[in-house]
Amino acid sequence: MTNKLERLAALGIELVPMPGLERHFVFARDGFASLVERREAGFGRLGTSGLITEHGLAMLIWRQEEPFFVVHKNELPASQEQVEALRQFTSDLERALRAC
Numbered sequence: 638m639t640n641k642l643e644r645l646a647a648l649g650i651e652l653v654p655m656p657g658l659e660r661h662f663v664f665a666r667d668g669f670a671s672l673v674e675r676r677e678a679g680f681g682r683l684g685t686s687g688l689i690t691e692h693g694l695a696m697l698i699w700r701q702e703e704p705f706f707v708v709h710k711n712e713l714p715a716s717q718e719q720v721e722a723l724r725q726f727t728s729d730l731e732r733a734l735r736a737c
Contacts, residue, residue: 638679644733650726669726670694673734680734686727688719697723 642652645664653663653670661672662680670689674681687694688706690713695706697715704715715723 641680641734641736644736645730648729648733650730650733664730665689666726666729667722669723671727671730673730683727683731683734686723686730688713688715688723 645652648666650664650666653665655661655663660675661684662675664671664673668689669686671686672684674684685696687696687708689695690706690708690711692711693708695708695711695713697720698705698707704717704720706713706715706719
């Protein structure tokens with residue numbers, strides 16, 4: 638598990654302390670975050686990544702080929718740069734967690 642945390646740190650991805658959250662880890666980078674299932678042996682399944690907002694974690698959705706970050710009743714248009722950064726964050730996180 639230490640090796641994976643070192644790989645994540647090298648990618649600029651940090652483990653965010655979340656007191657009271659017992660079933661998941663939270664990882665974040667550049668305003669994006671993702672929940673990762675806690676398992677006895679370390680890390681489990683990766684959840685959907687999203688944009689951290691004042692209203693919570695906003696998920697990326699598409700409407701008529703236009704991207705938006707949505708949380709509760711709030712939505713923000715997503716730029717192409719944000720969409721790409723979210724995809725890269727998710728890809729980097731997944732690769733670092735799955736690496737042997």
